Amino acid sequence: MNGLPLYPNDVFGENTGMLLGTLIGMAFGFTLERAGFGRAPVLAAQFYLTDTRVFKVMFSAIVTAAVGIGVLSGFGALDLAMITVPETFVAPQIVGGLVFGAGFIVSGLCPGTSIVAAASGNLDGLVTYVGVILGSVIFGLVYPALEGFYLSGALGVVRLDTALSLPFGALAFGVFLMAAGCFLVAEKLERIFSARAGRDAPPGQSRTRNGAIAALATAAVVALVGGFVHKHEAPVAQAAAIAPAPVKAAAATRRTASTPSKDAPAAGSAPAPSAAPVVAPQGAPRKGGGC
Amino acid sequence: MKDTPATQTPIWNPYVAGFVLGLVLLGSFVIMGFGLGGSGAANRLGIAACDLVAPAATEGNAYFGQFAGAGKRVLHDWLVWEALGVFLGGVLASYSAGRSSLGVLRSEGVSVAQRLAFALGGGVLMGVAARIARGCTSGQALTGGAVLSAGSWMFMMAVFAGGYLVAPLVRRQWR
Numbered sequence: 001m002n003g004l005p006l007y008p009n010d011v012f013g014e015n016t017g018m019l020l021g022t023l024i025g026m027a028f029g030f031t032l033e034r035a036g037f038g039r040a041p042v043l044a045a046q047f048y049l050t051d052t053r054v055f056k057v058m059f060s061a062i063v064t065a066a067v068g069i070g071v072l073s074g075f076g077a078l079d080l081a082m083i084t085v086p087e088t089f090v091a092p093q094i095v096g097g098l099v100f101g102a103g104f105i106v107s108g109l110c111p112g113t114s115i116v117a118a119a120s121g122n123l124d125g126l127v128t129y130v131g132v133i134l135g136s137v138i139f140g141l142v143y144p145a146l147e148g149f150y151l152s153g154a155l156g157v158v159r160l161d162t163a164l165s166l167p168f169g170a171l172a173f174g175v176f177l178m179a180a181g182c183f184l185v186a187e188k189l190e191r192i193f194s195a196r197a198g199r200d201a202p203p204g205q206s207r208t209r210n211g212a213i214a215a216l217a218t219a220a221v222v223a224l225v226g227g228f229v230h231k232h233e234a235p236v237a238q239a240a241a242i243a244p245a246p247v248k249a250a251a252a253t254r255r256t257a258s259t260p261s262k263d264a265p266a267a268g269s270a271p272a273p274s275a276a277p278v279v280a281p282q283g284a285p286r287k288g289g290g291c
Numbered sequence: 292m293k294d295t296p297a298t299q300t301p302i303w304n305p306y307v308a309g310f311v312l313g314l315v316l317l318g319s320f321v322i323m324g325f326g327l328g329g330s331g332a333a334n335r336l337g338i339a340a341c342d343l344v345a346p347a348a349t350e351g352n353a354y355f356g357q358f359a360g361a362g363k364r365v366l367h368d369w370l371v372w373e374a375l376g377v378f379l380g381g382v383l384a385s386y387s388a389g390r391s392s393l394g395v396l397r398s399e400g401v402s403v404a405q406r407l408a409f410a411l412g413g414g415v416l417m418g419v420a421a422r423i424a425r426g427c428t429s430g431q432a433l434t435g436g437a438v439l440s441a442g443s444w445m446f447m448m449a450v451f452a453g454g455y456l457v458a459p460l461v462r463r464q465w466r
Contacts (some may be wrong), residue, residue, distance in 0.1 A: 001350055004321050005322060005323060005324035006321070006323075006324075007319070007322060007323045009322050009413075010322040017323065017369060018317060018367075018369060019372070020322055020323065021323070021369045021372040021373040021376065022372045022373065022375055022376035022379070023292070023368075023376060023417035024315065024319050024322070024323070024327070024373060024376060025327075025372065025374060025375060025376020025377045025378075025379070025380060026376040026377070026379050026380035026383070027315045027374035027376075027380060028312075028315050028316075028327055028373070028376065028377050028380060028429075029376060029377035029378060029379065029380025029381040029383075029384065030380035030381070030384040031308060031311050031312045031315055031380075031384075031388070032312070032377070032380075032381065032384075032390070033380070033381050033384030033385050034302060034303045034308060034311075034384055034388070035303060035305065035308035035309075035312065036302035036308075038381060038384075038385055038390065040340070040389075040395055040396055040410075041300075041396065041465060044464075044465045045465070046347075046454070047454045047458035048458060048462070048465065049338050049352060053305045053359070053456070054307035056306060056309060057305045057308045057309040057312060058309065058312050058428075058432065058433060058436075059309065060305070060306050060308070060309020060312070060313060061309045061310070061312035061433060062311075062313065062318060062433060062436045062437045063313065064309065064310050064312075064313020064314060064316075064317065065313045065314075065316040065317045065320065065339065065437035066436075066437045066439065068313070068314070068317040069317065069320060069437065069438065072321065078320075078321060082324050082439075083320055083324055083438055084324055084325035084326075085435065085438045085440050086425060086426060086430065086431060086434070086435040086438075086440045086442060086443055087425070087440075087442065088440060088441045088442030088443075088445075089424075089425065089442060090442065090445065092423045092424055092425070093423075093424045093425070093431070093442045093443075093445050093446040093449070094423075094445050094446070094449045095423065095424075095449075096420045096421070096423035096424025096446065096449070097424055097427075097445065097446040097447070097449025097450045097452070097453060098420075098449045098450075098452060098453035098456075099416055099417075099419065099423070099429075099450070099453060100416070100417050100420035100421060100427065100428075100446075100449075100450050100451025100457075101411075101426060101449060101451060101452060101454035101455075101456070101457070102413075102416055102448040102453045102454070102455060102456070102457040103414065103416030103417035103418075103420060103426070104309060104413065104420075104428070104450060104453070104454050105413070105453075105457050105458045105461060106412055106413030106416065106455045106457065106461055106464075107410050107412070107413025107414055107416075107417065108409075108410070108412070108413070108464070108465070109407060110329065110417065110427055110428040110429075111329035111330040111333060111414075111417060111418075111421060111427045111428070111429070112326070112327070112328075112329030112377060112427065112428060112448045113329075113411075113428075114414065115329070115374060115377045115378050115381060116377065116378075116384075116385075117381075117396070117455070118378070118381075118382075119377075119378045119379075119381025119382045119383070119384075119385060120381060120382075120385035120390055120391055120392075121391050121392050121393040121394065122394065122395065122396045123393070123394065123395045124395050124396055124406055124407060124409070124410040125410075127407050127410040127411050127414065128410045128411070128413060128414040129333060129414060130409065130414065130416050131381075131411040131412065131413065131415045131417070131418060132330055132333040132413015132414045132415075132418040132421070133333045133334075133336050133337040133340075133414075133418060134337070134411075134415050134418060135338040135414060135415040135416065135417060135418015135419040135420070135421070135422075136330070136333050136334040136337045136338075136418045136419070136422055137335075137338075137340075137341060137418075138415065138418070138419055138420045139354070139418065139422035139423065140337070140338065140341075140352055140354040140355045140422075141352070143352065143353050143449055144353055144356035145292040146423070147353065149423075150423060155442070157440070158438050158440065158441040158442065159438065159441070160439040160440075160444070161438060163441060164394050168439065171439050171444075172433035172439075174331035175439075183306075185419070187401065194395060202294050205304055205305065205306060205421040208304045208306050208307060209306050211306075212306035212307070212309075212310060215310075216310075217318055237380055258397070269310075275455075286361070
């Protein structure tokens with residue numbers, strides 16, 4: 001059991017990982033385009049509430065993935081401790097989020113969707129992504145002045161389920177309930193604001209929405225049950241990382257493992273391979289795991 | 292907004308698109324052990340360009356130096372390959388849907404130059420912000436949200452708050 005995720009279990013090597021990254025990226029880009037996110041006006045409508053498609057797509061995706069992780073880990077197929085979780089830096093992520101949101105509505109695209117917009121031939125997408133590159137460079141140039149703030153509020157990896165001492169599946173179920181309620185509110189809002197803007201509201205989606213809610217509800221219940229059936233041992237902090245491949249080190253430092261290692265607050269940026277363990281304590285983890 | 296010509300494949304129902312997107316994200320977690328990203332590749336592309344123009348200054352920079360320098364291959368990174376995939380997937384999807392056309396997407400409210408200035412300015416803001424927050428809508432909101440990271444949920448709520456606060460100021464662009 002616990003054979004997933006594949007890469008941290010050494011099922012394939014670094015170069016295969018890069019190739020798979022391109023394929024996963026292709027699926028990501030294809031889906032974003034089909035979601036309508038290659039076109040800035042579609043995304044901008046979210047912020048005038050005339051079409052809350054961004055919210056619906058994003059939260060359906062988050063619920064699907066969270067519930068999926070809850071089910072797979074709840075029944076022991078996926079080792080949750082091997083899943084990389086971004087570290088929490090309170091003030092930088094709140095301030096960064098506010099500035100990011102401002103940039104989002106000014107451009108009408110976000111970094112990922114600007115790639116898709118560019119791929120669709122929309123030059124505003126290409127220019128947005130060039131802007132994102134420039135912004136990253138500007139950040140680096142003023143980094144010495146920002147470093148204090150950048151490293152402030154470092155809490156390490158904080159997962160809401162472990163913070164609340166609840167199974168992952170239970171929290172995933174909670175996120176599902178919240179999303180389902182928000183979908184109904186969002187549809188109501190877009191009817192009101194479309195009328196106010198003199199536009200047609202987005203076409204009725206109640207059948208699909210109810211279908212999606214029913215399907216996700218079923219999976220969420222399974223995740224909830226699985227979360228209580230399969231009692232997770234708390235992620236164990238550990239000293240030595242077993243992450244020889246650079247991509248693993250990069251992944252570890254970029255987002256840091258779900259092990260709550262608070263010893264490396266700067267690990268979000270610094271490629272220090274020893275900083276953040278991704279691989280679980282079992283030495284040869286392929287057959288390891290505790291299910 | 293323009294009507295969709297009959298030759299275009301319509302975009303998906305948002306709940307269906309979200310479900311498929313969630314499966315892609317879940318696939319990334321199950322296969323790689325981590326999720327998706329959008330701005331990480333931009334950061335590395337920028338650093339690679341700086342390293343090409345001014346290697347000494349780049350490698351001496353406190354932030355860039357973490358990515359570039361002896362023995363470090365700044366572009367040899369999963370997020371760069373993934374971003375290349377996003378582009379290829381976007382080409383495939385837009386072309387096959389009949390939505391692929393070269394131009395600047397704008398409303399009547401702004402000129403082409405203004406639209407591109409907004410695009411550039413918004414991009415710069417997001418580029419800076421994504422570095423401060425350690426990720427963007429893909430790496431933080433979507434990916435971190437799905438693994439229930441506290442900071443990612445804070446980021447996500449702040450993104451919506453920032454967007455709604457500034458939206459009235461740029462309404463002209465979307466009219």
